[in-house]
Each structure stands twice: as structure tokens, then as C-alpha cells.
Amino acid sequence: QKEVEQNSGPLSVPEGAIASLNCTYSDRVSQSFFWYRQYSGKSPELIMSIYSNGDKEDGRFTAQLNKASQYVSLLIRDSQPSDSATYLCAVNPDSSYKLIFGSGTRLLVRP
Amino acid sequence: EPEVTQTPSHQVTQMGQEVILRCVPISNHLYFYWYRQILGQKVEFLVSFYNNEISEKSEIFDDQFSVERPDGSNFTLKIRSTKLEDSAMYFCASKTDINTEAFFGQGTRLTVV
Numbered sequence: 001q002k003e004v005e006q007n008s009g010p011l012s013v014p015e016g017a018i019a020s021l022n023c024t025y026s027d028r029v030s031q032s033f034f035w036y037r038q039y040s041g042k043s044p045e046l047i048m049s050i051y052s053n054g055d056k057e058d059g060r061f062t063a064q065l066n067k068a069s070q071y072v073s074l075l076i077r078d079s080q081p082s083d084s085a086t087y088l089c090a091v092n093p094d095s096s097y098k099l100i101f102g103s104g105t106r107l108l109v110r111p
Numbered sequence: 112e113p114e115v116t117q118t119p120s121h122q123v124t125q126m127g128q129e130v131i132l133r134c135v136p137i138s139n140h141l142y143f144y145w146y147r148q149i150l151g152q153k154v155e156f157l158v159s160f161y162n163n164e165i166s167e168k169s170e171i172f173d174d175q176f177s178v179e180r181p182d183g184s185n186f187t188l189k190i191r192s193t194k195l196e197d198s199a200m201y202f203c204a205s206k207t208d209i210n211t212e213a214f215f216g217q218g219t220r221l222t223v224v
Contacts, residue, residue, distance in 0.1 A: 036215075042218070046212050049212050097166045
């Protein structure tokens with residue numbers, strides 16, 4: 001059974017701080033990794049994709065991938081109250097069409 | 112900006128009735144998906160559709176479910192005889208290639224009473 005694991009949180013950070021969200025996955029040969037943001041009652045919204053080991057930066061967001069450790073993370077710099085949401089890690093297993101989602105980490109940014 | 116659109120946004124149906132959820136994927140996308148999310152739970156894969164046929168389906172996607180792309184733009188999910196446990200948010204998604212980013216529609220909240 002291919003799994004994606006996330007700490008459910010909530011992760012509470014003050015406004016302006018760095019929020020660090022983590023995810024581990026079980027399928028060693030997975031190739032594609034994604035972070036989605038989901039506000040309550042809304043659909044997943046794509047934030048970042050990452051396909052190779054290392055860091056990928058986009059504005060205030062940095063995704064980090066370590067395939068040897070089967071670990072993906074998302075850093076949010078200068079966190080804003082509007083970043084308060086559930087962050088979903090999703091993995092596209094090798095030779096599969098689907099995404100497998102983690103249960104999400106709830107982030108709360110305190111003003 | 113192109114987006115995936117879903118209709119209706121909310122559907123209430125009686126147990127045992129058939130429902131059809133509709134989606135218009137992004138126009139140049141080739142891979143189409145249905146996912147569902149029961150309240151408070153994970154987003155779960157139901158089915159993927161490529162080249163006018165189902166490419167992969169989950170255990171959830173049993174004989175009560177079917178998908179169709181009737182006219183080259185719409186993509187539908189039919190539930191033949193709804194059960195109470197089918198109550199969930201249903202999301203349509205599409206992407207250009209197998210390993211690329213999937214974009215989700217705003218969802219249809221299905222309530223079975």
C-alpha cells in the first residue's frame with residue numbers, strides 16, 4: 001500500500017515567521033511531488049511541484065526533495081494570516097496516473 | 112487563466128437515485144481525473160481517463176460508477192444508485208501529461224439523504 005504521511009497539526013506560527021511543513025512517502029520509485037493548499041470547503045490549489053533532489057524556490061515558497069530519505073518539505077517564508085490553510089502533499093507513484101495525497105497539515109498563522 | 116469548471120456546485124439527492132457530475136477540463140489537457148473527499152478525510156483517487164478510456168481506477172470505483180467524455184469537452188462522473196456513504200466533495204482534475212501538475216476544479220458537494 002503506497003502511503004503519504006503528514007503531521008496533521010495544527011502548526012501555529014506568528015506572522016512573518018517561516019513555516020516548515022513535512023511529508024514522507026513510502027514508494028521509493030516515485031518521481032513527481034506536489035504541494036497543494038486547501039482552504040476549508042474549497043478545492044486543492046497547486047502551490048509547487050518538484051521532480052528532482054534539492055530545493056526549488058517560487059516566491060515565498062521553497063520545496064525540498066530528498067529521494068534517498070523519501071522526504072519532501074515546504075517552507076513558507078514571511079508567513080501571512082492568509083496562508084492559514086491545510087497543506088496537502090501529493091505524490092505521483094512511478095508508472096501510475098494518479099496522485100496519492102497525504103491527510104494534510106493545518107497551518108495557522110497568528111497575526 | 113484557464114481553469115477546470117464543475118457543475119453543479121452542490122447537489123442533494125435521495126438514496127438510490129442516479130446523479131451525474133459534470134466537468135469541463137482545461138482545453139489542451141489530455142488526462143482527466145475524478146477524486147473525492149469525504150468530510151474531514153483525505154483526498155482519494157477515483158479514476159483516471161486518457162485517450163477516451165479509463166487508464167486507472169481505485170477500489171472505490173465499483174460498478175456503480177462510470178465516466179464519460181461525451182463530446183470532446185465535457186467529462187462526467189455518473190453514480191448509478193447513490194448511497195449515504197457517497198456523500199462527499201467530488202473534484203475533477205486535468206493535466207497535460209502523466210507526470211505534470213494536476214489542476215483541480217472547485218468541486219461538487221454531493222449530499223445523499
